[in-house]
Amino acid sequence: MPGFPSERFVNLSEWERNELLCSICQDVVNSPLVAQCCLQTFCRDCIHEWLNVRNTCPYDRSILNTTQLAKPPRILLNILAKLEIRCDFASNGCQEVLKLEELSQHSLKCYFGSGFCEKCFCLISESDESHKSVHNCVQSLLQLNRKSNQEIESLKQTLLSNTGVTDDQIGDYMLLDVNQYKSLMNEMKALKEENAITLERLERQEY
Ligand SMILES: [Zn+2]
Ligand SMILES: [Zn+2]
Ligand SMILES: [Zn+2]
Numbered sequence: 487m488p489g490f491p492s493e494r495f496v497n498l499s500e501w502e503r504n505e506l507l508c509s510i511c512q513d514v515v516n517s518p519l520v521a522q523c524c525l526q527t528f529c530r531d532c533i534h535e536w537l538n539v540r541n542t543c544p545y546d547r548s549i550l551n552t553t554q555l556a557k558p559p560r561i562l563l564n565i566l567a568k569l570e571i572r573c574d575f576a577s578n579g580c581q582e583v584l585k586l587e588e589l590s591q592h593s594l595k596c597y598f599g600s601g602f603c604e605k606c607f608c609l610i611s612e613s614d615e616s617h618k619s620v621h622n623c624v625q626s627l628l629q630l631n632r633k634s635n636q637e638i639e640s641l642k643q644t645l646l647s648n649t650g651v652t653d654d655q656i657g658d659y660m661l662l663d664v665n666q667y668k669s670l671m672n673e674m675k676a677l678k679e680e681n682a683i684t685l686e687r688l689e690r691q692e693y
């Protein structure tokens with residue numbers, strides 16, 4: 487992975503930005519390594535990719551190979567670890583700000599990365615992500631509600647066209663295919679229950 491864009495950090499000082507910059511990707515270093523020639527710091531992936539096709543230092547053009555890369559001093563690693571950064575899935579709506587050392591752990595369990603919102607439990611849709619628009623719980627729940635209503639309506643139509651009766655008349659008719667009727671009614675019941683839960687969740691939102 488290349489570096490972290492500096493705008494993802496909260497309260498990044500000018501000094502930190504300059505000292506922790508990878509001169510290849512121009513972002514804050516990720517898994518840093520130091521070149522022996524000039525003591526410049528680069529992301530592990532950036533400098534390895536560079537030295538795959540060249541044998542000079544990107545900073546001062548000295549001859550450089552991967553054996554001349556060293557771990558950075560502990561103080562630099564400590565400063566990096568404590569920087570505060572926004573979640574990888576901030577554009578999906580995650581508001582978390584974490585220490586850099588906690589970021590990978592958080593990303594693994596972040597609801598916004600798993601595709602589900604942690605507040606409304608709706609799937610954050612592909613379109614939310616690609617348009618980088620912030621996920622909106624109320625909109626998602628309303629959409630879910632609309633979809634269930636449409637499904638209920640189409641099930642009613644199926645029932646009506648298959649049997650010629652509406653769902654409230656249906657009890658009187660004995661000539662129906664009972665199994666078909668039961669499965670349609672169960673499906674409708676499940677959808678209505680799902681709808682009730684959706685509405686309940688909608689009401690709990692504090693907007
Ligand atoms: Zn880099
Ligand atoms: Zn160098
Ligand atoms: Zn997150």
Ligand SMILES: [Zn+2]
Nearest residue numbers: 603605606623
């Ligand atoms: Zn939500």
